[in-house]
Amino acid sequence: MDPHLLRTFVAVARLGSFSGAARDLGYTQSAVSQHIAALEGDLRTELLTRRPVAPTAAGARLLEHAGPLLLRLDAARADVARLAAAPPGRVILAASPLAVGPRLLAALPAAGVTLRITARGDVPAAVATGACDLGLVDGLAAPSDPLRLPDVAPLTVTGVGEEELAVLLPAGHPLAGRPGLRLADLADARWLDAPDAGIPLAAVRAALGTPGCAPSLRYDGTDLHTLCALSAAGHGLTLLPRRVAARLAPEAAAVPVAAPRLVHRTELLTPGAPTGLAATLAERLTGGG
Amino acid sequence: MDPHLLRTFVAVARLGSFSGAARDLGYTQSAVSQHIAALEGDLRTELLTRRPVAPTAAGARLLEHAGPLLLRLDAARADVARLAAAPPGRVILAASPLAVGPRLLAALPAAGVTLRITARGDVPAAVATGACDLGLVDGLAAPSDPLRLPDVAPLTVTGVGEEELAVLLPAGHPLAGRPGLRLADLADARWLDAPDAGIPLAAVRAALGTPGCAPSLRYDGTDLHTLCALSAAGHGLTLLPRRVAARLAPEAAAVPVAAPRLVHRTELLTPGAPTGLAATLAERLTGGG
């Protein structure tokens, strides 16, 4: 279970081709073949079908492990490298779209910060592997409860804000303008699913306790305006933090919803003890207001 | 960052000795020295001080990563092995002490099951690495909220029960027998900390929102009777699920407490799709009652 073999395996599985993976990794096709053979021999199990090249049941299982494993490996290397390196003069901040709020905008003017909007699921990995120096993620949680994040590395998480929710309704929606709207009333509505830009539908469903098999339009980008446009065009409802909704959509469309013990929370992710510029930015984000 | 090197590194750090680690791992002292040198060369950082042998800052950081990393590696190997192997005729069930309740005792009589009481923190690892076939863990959570477990592997978690809480008071405690006791009222009390047997004090503190720096007696075993005895002897309060408290302690000592949206929850951990005997046991645990 050499990580090299694992890396080759995921490349082959992803590309569906030995020779493709070889090109990708800078090996010969033969080496890739030997890697897979070594893995299969080690585990005494067929991992891939050939012709067509596709993971077997065991291979699929291994793939589920391989991703987090290789991620953690990169994270470990990045983490000690970060300790050894001098504090960078420039800080890269990864933030999921909905984590960008007034608090961040106020804290930003520190020179040498570059803000990188990132799909919500990629933020922890980006911070862990050292691609970014700080991360801001958002999500749904009970008030003062921490978010449920994948633990790719021992990151320090700090809550930096919680906010009530609002729902975006298309113009002329029967519920538009009705006060006292409750999230539970919308359980059966048709929702947009924008896991990268907005709040993942799965999280909403989990919070509501509804199974959530209703097929809905999915948007994989990270652009909030597109998300609002899709919502306004009637492709489905969208849940947003209240201030973001108010900023992005006309007043009639953004309707506050009451949700039972449910808030939009944003958290700061810092790798170990941040240093230099990253530390001051982290302080400004957690400290004031 | 070969896993072998990592394994050697944690052994050296744990034993505080190169030669000790060598004995432990079946290498020569020289090989261990070369392993550490290779790791340090690869990461371009000193990981250990020699004489005395102790991790540096960077080494300590790497150690935090190494544990979960090696665990996941074992989990991956065990997971595919489990897929390939025939369903075992014998099932080992790992359970944290407080996860053993009437529901489990009723489901158990299936022949060929061995029950292994395990420190709560070790249950997920035991299931992931294949040391056990099923796991039962308990913990504190909001009603119908899943437990926060370390994700060592893609395990299937299923809630199998939730229960109210009770607190164990020493005989003659001023609060004994007082009805309508609330957990928040006990925030400043002296608590026992038995993270392996009982409910970790850190979890109680987190739920109460109190910082929790109060030094308290800690019990590292997994025996509930010892825990109760310690509590009865006045070494500190103990939080337990209500039925367990009623079973273990005299009526006067086990006082129900009202906790705001807080229950004792137990969950079943199954690796992927359980097969054979494990599957039927899992069904009996999740299904009835």
Place this chain on the structure above:
DNA sequence: GACAGTTACGCCCAACGTAAGCATA
């Protein structure tokens, strides 16, 4: 027959053990 994965073979590097070196208590 062409494409794609496997097998054979040879080279080279890397990992281990033996043994000598060296620093600290």
Place this chain on the structure above:
DNA sequence: TATGCTTACGTTGGGCGTAACTGTC
């Protein structure tokens, strides 16, 4: 001086590439 980590060196096994082979479309 003894203990314990490091370094030197020789051997061996494993990993990679080249090239020949084989199975499938």
